[in-house]
Amino acid sequence: MADTHFPPQTFVVATGGKKCKPSVLDPRIRLVKPDGTPWQGDPPDVTVSWDAVTGKPTTLPPTDGxxxxxxLADNAVTKAKLGSDVVIPDAYTLPPAGTAIGGVKKGTAVPDTETGDAATVATVAASLNAxxxxxxxAGVIAGS
Structure with missing residues (x-):
């Protein structure tokens, strides 16, 4: 049954400032929590180790963006982690070189053609054919 004759008084707990000498008229109070246990003041900052945190994600997204x-290879970036509004296009496949614009392929190395007196029709033709x-x-030109 609630006591309506003596409503609770509000006391402000202040720290620092000017101290005054208690007088006979000052009320005697005891500060308690709602459960009746003594009030100890505001708790100090608490440091919790990362290992002690429960419910933390097992894979964190990149923090540097x-x-x-x-x-990507480590699955640190996925569509699900980026969000539903992110559009990831299909992988691009470079088309082969041909009549349409496509990739430029690297052919095998061909030695330089001989020059000077040592050059013959046969050596120039062999170099050109190579x-x-x-x-x-390499697919740069069509077969003959």
């Missing part, structure tokens, strides 16, 4: 090959074969093998 970057997306690197290593992060170059053409390299370009065909």
């Amino acid at each position: 970057s997306v690197t090959t290593a992060k 170059l053409l074969a390299s370009l065909r093998a």
Whole structure:
């Protein structure tokens, strides 16, 4: 049954400032929590180790906002982690070189053509044929 004759008084707990000498008229009070246990004041800052945190994520998203090959390979960046409004296009496949604009492929190395007195029709033709074969093998020019 609640006591309505003596409503609770509000006391302000202040720290610091001017101290005064208690007098006979000062009320005697005891501060308690709602459960009746003694009030100890505001708790100090508490430091909790990361290992003691429960419910933490097992994989954290990148904090620097970057997306690197290593992060992608390690599944640190996924569509689910980026959000539902993110559009990730399909992987791009470079089309082969051909009549349409496509990739430029690297052919095999062909030695330089001999010059000067040592050059013959046969050596120049062999060098040219090696170059053409390299370009065909790379798909840069069509086969003959």
